[in-house]
Amino acid sequence: MPEVDGLANGMREAHACAQLRTKTFAVPFPGVDAGATINEPRERTAYEEFQAAHAEGDNPYAPFLSHLDWEVAKWAKMRGPGSTAVTELLQIKDLVTLLGLSFKNTNELNAIIDEQLTSGRPRFIRREIIVAGEAYEVFYQDVIQCIKALYGDPEFSGILVFTPERHYADEGHTKRVYFDMHTGRWWWDTQKALEKLKPGATIIPIIISSDKTQLTVFGSRTAYPVYLTIGNLPKDVRRKPSRRGQILLAYLPTSRLEHITNKAARRRVLANVFHKCMSTILKPLVKAGIHGIKIASGDGILRRGHPIFAMYIGDYPEQLLVTCCKTGTCPKCAIPRNDIGKSTEAQRPLRDLEKVLNAVAQVGGSATTFSRARREAGIKPVRNPFWAMLPFVNIFRSITPDILHQLHQGVIKHLIAWLKDAYGAEEIDARCRRLPPNHQIRLFMQGITTLSRVTGKQHADMSKFLLGLIVGLPLSDGISPVRLVRAVRAILDFLYLSQYPAHTSDTLGQLRAALVRFHENKSVFVDLGIRTHWKLPKLHSLDHYADSIKLFGTTDNSDTQHTERLHIDFAKNAYRATNRKDEFRQMTVWLERREKILRHDAYIQWRLERIATEDAPHAHLSSATPPVLPQPRPLRSLVPSRSLATQTCVVLTKWPSVKGVRLHKIIQSYGASWFRDALARFIVAYRDPLLTGPEIEQQSNTISYRWDKLWVWHKIKFVLSDAQKLGIMECDQDVAHARPARQDKHGRPVPARFDTVYVNDGPGADTGVEGYRVGRIRLIFRIPQDASQEYFPHTVPPGHLAYIEWYTAFTQPDPVHQMYRVSRSRDVNGRLRASVVEVRHIRRSCHLYPVSGAVIDRSWTSSTVLDKCEDYWVSPFSDLHAHMTIF
Numbered sequence: 001m002p003e004v005d006g007l008a009n010g011m012r013e014a015h016a017c018a019q020l021r022t023k024t025f026a027v028p029f030p031g032v033d034a035g036a037t038i039n040e041p042r043e044r045t046a047y048e049e050f051q052a053a054h055a056e057g058d059n060p061y062a063p064f065l066s067h068l069d070w071e072v073a074k075w076a077k078m079r080g081p082g083s084t085a086v087t088e089l090l091q092i093k094d095l096v097t098l099l100g101l102s103f104k105n106t107n108e109l110n111a112i113i114d115e116q117l118t119s120g121r122p123r124f125i126r127r128e129i130i131v132a133g134e135a136y137e138v139f140y141q142d143v144i145q146c147i148k149a150l151y152g153d154p155e156f157s158g159i160l161v162f163t164p165e166r167h168y169a170d171e172g173h174t175k176r177v178y179f180d181m182h183t184g185r186w187w188w189d190t191q192k193a194l195e196k197l198k199p200g201a202t203i204i205p206i207i208i209s210s211d212k213t214q215l216t217v218f219g220s221r222t223a224y225p226v227y228l229t230i231g232n233l234p235k236d237v238r239r240k241p242s243r244r245g246q247i248l249l250a251y252l253p254t255s256r257l258e259h260i261t262n263k264a265a266r267r268r269v270l271a272n273v274f275h276k277c278m279s280t281i282l283k284p285l286v287k288a289g290i291h292g293i294k295i296a297s298g299d300g301i302l303r304r305g306h307p308i309f310a311m312y313i314g315d316y317p318e319q320l321l322v323t324c325c326k327t328g329t330c331p332k333c334a335i336p337r338n339d340i341g342k343s344t345e346a347q348r349p350l351r352d353l354e355k356v357l358n359a360v361a362q363v364g365g366s367a368t369t370f371s372r373a374r375r376e377a378g379i380k381p382v383r384n385p386f387w388a389m390l391p392f393v394n395i396f397r398s399i400t401p402d403i404l405h406q407l408h409q410g411v412i413k414h415l416i417a418w419l420k421d422a423y424g425a426e427e428i429d430a431r432c433r434r435l436p437p438n439h440q441i442r443l444f445m446q447g448i449t450t451l452s453r454v455t456g457k458q459h460a461d462m463s464k465f466l467l468g469l470i471v472g473l474p475l476s477d478g479i480s481p482v483r484l485v486r487a488v489r490a491i492l493d494f495l496y497l498s499q500y501p502a503h504t505s506d507t508l509g510q511l512r513a514a515l516v517r518f519h520e521n522k523s524v525f526v527d528l529g530i531r532t533h534w535k536l537p538k539l540h541s542l543d544h545y546a547d548s549i550k551l552f553g554t555t556d557n558s559d560t561q562h563t564e565r566l567h568i569d570f571a572k573n574a575y576r577a578t579n580r581k582d583e584f585r586q587m588t589v590w591l592e593r594r595e596k597i598l599r600h601d602a603y604i605q606w607r608l609e610r611i612a613t614e615d616a617p618h619a620h621l622s623s624a625t626p627p628v629l630p631q632p633r634p635l636r637s638l639v640p641s642r643s644l645a646t647q648t649c650v651v652l653t654k655w656p657s658v659k660g661v662r663l664h665k666i667i668q669s670y671g672a673s674w675f676r677d678a679l680a681r682f683i684v685a686y687r688d689p690l691l692t693g694p695e696i697e698q699q700s701n702t703i704s705y706r707w708d709k710l711w712v713w714h715k716i717k718f719v720l721s722d723a724q725k726l727g728i729m730e731c732d733q734d735v736a737h738a739r740p741a742r743q744d745k746h747g748r749p750v751p752a753r754f755d756t757v758y759v760n761d762g763p764g765a766d767t768g769v770e771g772y773r774v775g776r777i778r779l780i781f782r783i784p785q786d787a788s789q790e791y792f793p794h795t796v797p798p799g800h801l802a803y804i805e806w807y808t809a810f811t812q813p814d815p816v817h818q819m820y821r822v823s824r825s826r827d828v829n830g831r832l833r834a835s836v837v838e839v840r841h842i843r844r845s846c847h848l849y850p851v852s853g854a855v856i857d858r859s860w861t862s863s864t865v866l867d868k869c870e871d872y873w874v875s876p877f878s879d880l881h882a883h884m885t886i887f
Helices: 002-013 015-021 046-053 067-078 083-090 095-099 106-116 143-151 185-197 263-282 284-291 316-323 353-364 367-377 403-423 425-432 456-463 466-470 482-498 505-521 523-527 537-552 560-564 566-576 583-615 663-669 675-687 693-700 785-791 880-885
Strands: 025-028 125-131 134-140 165-168 176-178 202-210 225-230 247-251 293-296 302-313 638-640 649-651 658-662 709-713 715-720 732-739 756-760 772-782 801-806 821-823 834-838 842-846 848-850 871-874
Touching (some): 046 583, 067 095, 067 106, 067 583, 106 583, 125 263, 134 263, 134 583, 143 202, 143 225, 143 247, 143 284, 143 293, 143 302, 185 202, 185 302, 185 537, 225 566, 247 263, 284 302, 316 537, 353 367, 403 425, 403 456, 403 482, 466 482, 482 505, 482 523, 482 537, 560 566, 566 583, 658 663, 663 675, 663 709, 675 801, 675 834, 715 772, 715 842, 732 842, 772 842
Parallel strands (some): 202 302
Antiparallel strands (some): 025 165, 125 134, 134 247, 165 176, 202 225, 293 302, 658 709, 709 772, 715 732, 756 842, 772 801, 801 834, 821 871, 848 871
């Protein structure tokens, strides 16, 4: 359904700009100096500079001859099979002439790219770093030029943030809101300190991330990329590789130092090599951070920018390496190693930076003095940490939360292993195989306990149904499962709350309360003999989440799952393009050319837009003009949900999945057993909403059907907008299916699927379950046009309709796990209650956990459980939107 995809993509494209116009109440930084422009003439933008240097009439593709010439070049460098294959292709007789290309082989194409295109970014520098008498090779780019390239990219003109702000959810400024980096306390406090020294500063927060990655599936080839971005960019841009908001700053040495046989000495040298390389790369920030640099944004306007190191993003080993802390300790606070995980504290003080810097200062003295000082400070024997001389930097504050490694690959991974030990693999896997399908849920039909090399994404998928697997299961030796269930619910609440795209004082309080609940109940794992201690640094790291969010914004500003995605483009694909000899030199050249192609592609779009808006009446592009692409069809079936507070849009395709479905097939194949009666009641109630139940039943007997066929849809899409109503959260998509059994193209049977949904059955609000009922969609249809005119002669006929089988109303949540229980609703004769409702009243999909005893019924399957089971728990964890709005 391309219309829906286009709608969602359009919303996402505009989201970065929309975040600058949030629905919060913003308080700007006081005064007019912070972020002020320099009183100098505007500079030409990078696009204007390139256009002036390649003024070749009205050809926007220059230095390429035409649109076709450019498209072939872009394909060859971005999608092509390799240099040799492209050259062989171009050597086909008359191909170059017929296509009108400006190059005959890849060498000529590379010459055009190298000499005539620009990426706006600096060239890589190859340098040897000497540590302990050994030389190590590092490739890096000038950090100041990288910052200028990001800051001055015309693609980011209009979305950069220049000053910090305080945001509030209410007009009285009582409820603080944190989301992007400029809303945190770090930027505000640093701006305040810098204004005392150099008024008129524009802070450029520097965000660094690093992580080793494997380059080959087999073998030991690794790369150690370091990435850089700036906090002036909205987080939506920084975390999407396609927006090019991240720069590969360096490839660090990856030597394992196997010639050093002593492991302690090897680790010490590796740490010093890392910090020596990073000191060399980031040295220009020392002067620039204090005195500032003249820097132009993408619109050519000049400011005095102060690039200041703000955040370091990495997993736990990387955090220890950066902070010079020892394994098993916390890289942020000085909690004793034996106390890690025992309890939780709301305000844990950070490590004493002054004490650490004093220890580092002893490096020039005697070895004994330095060794004693660094032991007292609790750091490794690193001679010159790269951050020691950087202005306004507290490295222990700069370490940020990492959802991927600390929660998904950390606490959740441990939790699944504990549950396996507590309940056994057989019953957990049996329950896992009998979960009903849902658009938001990944089904593990082989279970979850036997999986190996589980990814963070898989752990995130498991979290969506983990609570449903254990509710109702007894523990061994008669131990009550209450504490265990509460502990699981608490850690899942923490997981979902920690991923909110915006946080308020209230949600941070809920985050803290969830962590406290887990620690109050975690002793059950000790009683079961599963744990003997809680010395888990990743569990302890959760204590620092709230403070980090207040400092730097929400966790999606710093999650490594976004930076690890960069490995594909900047390391793995780059390595595959080499001949494996002196690969890093080849990788840097490959990346430079790729950046130039991407930059030129963006420049061409800019030029074409200018031609269309300014020069279109006089422009003569002839063969250079690309073909006009067809415009997407407008949405025909996009209607807002009845719950206006959530602004959910219900979307269906213009044409049905099946035309002309007969009534008897609707009853048989779709399971809509009482369709005729339900539709008759709907028609009567729709014509006169004031009728009572008995009156509706009486008049429905007069409804007759002179038609026998319906248009039927098998899928509804929901566009779920900002659940927090702060103008920050991206829209998301949800889907509900209602289709009968069928065969796929290979003749294999595909079971029927009729999903469960939330239906607005009353005054449904933006949050909570009041006014909503759970129902199961059996049929999505429209009344024939002729019949609609007959049934509704004096009113606007309804649009798309759905036949819904009902579940019982919500009552009170369970006191232990806080989930609602619903059952299939039946009348006094045991028949399922069903109704026809307008599709616009359906809010979104709903995932259910089947209620079971100690042993789940083995006759149930994932595709039949909704037909065979009577009672269910309503899942609060199908996705973030459901966690925010329903529970």
